[in-house]
Amino acid sequence: MKASIQKNIKTLGVTVFVLIVLNILGTLFFHRFDLTKDKRYTLSATSLQIVKQVKDPLSIKIYMQGDLPADFKRLQLETKQLLEEFQSYNNNIAFEFVDPLENKAESMDIVKSLYQKGLTPINITVDDKGKQSQAMVFPWAVAVYDDKEVNIPLLKNIMGASTTQKVIGSIQHLEYSIADAINKISKVKQKKVAILKGNGELNDVNIAQMLKQIRESYYIAPFTLDSVAKNATGTLSALKEYDLAIISKPTETFSDEEKQVLDQYIMNGGKTLWLIDQVSADMDSLYNQSGATLAYPRNLNLTDMFFKYGFRINPDLVKDEQGSPIKLATGEQGSATRYQDFVWKFAPQVYPTSQHPIVKNLGGIKFDFASPIDTLKNGIKKTVLLQSSPYSKIIGTPSEINLNIVTEKTSPEEYLNKGNLPLAVLLEGNFKSVFENRVLPFKESSFTAQGKPNKMIVISDGDLARNQIDKNLMPVELGYDQRTGNLYDNKDFIMNCVNYLLDDTGLINIRSKDVSLPLLDKEKVYENYSQTQFITIGLPILILLLFGLAFTYIRKRTYSK
Structure with a gap:
């Protein structure tokens, strides 16, 4: 008896000792185990770095609580688990889930206040x-x-996805959404972005949403090239203070002096994002009595510079069978007028095929009157980010563009070996100056013919970053088409371009993270509802019951001897 007691005391002592050691080790060495195949709950190095930036209390309020549909319960659970991961690495992060519709008497006021903040609710059909x-x-x-x-x-x-598909896509981007938000409010701005003006670029109201997004992470300011005529050297020195220059749909010719300023900015390591319309054509000019307009080449005096850098934007248009939807009036005018959806082939709806982090996991991106880009061999690395569909072809200019094109009949043979035309290209390397071995438009003592390692992105559509204006003359979200109600991924694409050019690649890599979410087949579940209920709920309980009975039986049999 005494031996048995001593043995039990010894076992208890060893157990207590092991627990104490494990607790001490747990306080010294922190590690969380993620047993999911795709490491869904393992924060990326970028997220961990962002979490370390949080030095003061940061609170997150999530408006998903209460009686939620099944898909959103899953989104709620995934959000909670991911936030717990963030919180485990920094105790300054706190979060809570609230139900904005919990109090029926105050729910409408709460909904209104949330709507004013930009938190728009969605109405979904629950089946x-x-x-x-x-x-x-x-x-x-x-x-x-x-x-x-x-x-x-x-x-x-x-676009076009079911609620379940949207939730899956959202879970894949969940870490990015949270990390990006924390980064925006906790990171000290450092990089500076110049929005070039002076050559007929888009007005601020037309790129307001892009400017808003960039301003959240970087310093941003307009930069006019008008001063080049009076003080070219001073203008170049001022431009060199910026890390990135965005040229959004210039419509007026660049002078040679302005080109030299841009060229030397690039030679000295300045990043550039070019949104160029090489053809003059826009949708507004089509909405007239004839429903037609003339598309003609636009001379910006940039062709030789682009050629030197290793690409050429051809003064043609891309006609794509995978066009964006457009609503047009049909029938007689007056009470009999009806609006019907057509495919507008001069507005390619591009779905990325490249696995580059800039475009990976992005949805449809809408172009308007885009031109094909040729890449030239010159030692510069070129990556095609976006291209037209296989069923696309080049339309030369000048040519008439007519709305009646929506009714034309086409066949696949018309596009044989003509599609997959580059529309957005990333260039990386040491660019050479277009003014190498040429007379300089203005004297510059620090002229550089061979550039530093650099990168630029060229997009052959100046309107890709353009937001529409609503009836109250307010800019709508970038990528939102008011005519059809579709929301394209133009904003995410532009921001990925900006982040990549400014070497903020960490967030882009989070966005391109692949998460696998297995789903039940709803139709099979409905067909075998009782069987599914038994397998998912009853069977685990039955297994536990059998285990308990077996354990009790074995225990009685062992100690009854």
């Missing part, structure tokens, strides 16, 4: 065993840090 009902959900969160506030969209809008 439960064939029974449909409507539900309002706020797939949003708000992060607050040092009197700064940022909205976090938790649901990614994917």
Whole structure:
């Protein structure tokens, strides 16, 4: 008896000792185990770096609580688990889930206040065993840090996708959405972006949403080239203070002096994002009595410079069978007028095929009157980011563009070996000056013929970064088409370009992270509803019951001897 007691005491002592050692080791060495195949809950190095930036309390309020549809319960759970990961690495991060519709008496006021903040609810149809009902959900969160506030969209809008598909896509981008928001409000701005003016570029109201997005992470300011005529050297020196220059749809010719300023800015390591319309054509000019307009080449005096850098934007248009939808009036004018959806072939709807981080996991991107880009061999690395579909071809200019094109009949043979035309290209390397071995437009003592390692992105559509204007003359979200109600991924693409050019590649890599989410087949579940319920709920309980009975039986049999 005494031996048995001593043995039990010894076992207890060893157990207590092991537990104490494990606790001490746990406090000294922190590690969380992620057993998922795709490492869904393992934060990337970039996210961990962003978390370390948070030195003061940061609170996140998630408006997804209460009676949620099944898909959104999954999104809620994934959000909670991911936020717990963020919190485990920094105790300054706190979060809570709230139900904006919990108090019926105050719900309308709360909904209104959230709407004013830009947190728009979505109404979804819930299908439960064939029974449909409507539900309002706020797939949003708000992060607050040092009197700064940022909205976090938790649901990614994917065109043509079901609610389930949207939730899956959102879960894939969840880490990016949260990390990006924390980064925006906790990071000290360093890089500077210049928005070039002076050559008929887009007005600020037309690129307001792009400017807003860039301003959240970088310093941004307009930069005019008008001063080149009076003080070219001073203008170049001022431009060199910026890390990135964005040239958005210039419509007026660049002088040789202005070209030299841009050229030397690039030679000295300045990054550039070119959004160029090589053909003069736009949708507004089509909405007239004839429904037609003339598309003609635009001379910007940049061809030789682009050629030297290793590419050429041809003064042609891309006609693509995978065009964007357009609504046009049909029938007689007056009460009989109807609006019908057509495919507008001069507005390619491009889905990225490249695995480059800039475009990986992005949805459809809308172009308008885009031109094909030729890449030339000159030692510069070129990566085609976006290209037209296989069923596309080149239309030369000048040529008439008519709305009646929506009714034309085509066959695949018309596009044989003509498609996959580059529309956006990334160039990386040591660029050579277009003014090498040439007389300089203005004297410059620090002229450089061979550039530093650099990169630029060329997009053959100046309107890709253009946001539409609503009836109240306010800019709508970049990528949103008011005529069809579709939301394209233009904003994400532009921001990925900016981040990549400014070497903020970490967030882009988070966005391109692949997450695998296995789903149940709803139709099979409905067909075998009782069987599915038994397998998912009853069977685990039955297994536990059998295990308990077996354990009790074995225990009694062992100690009854």
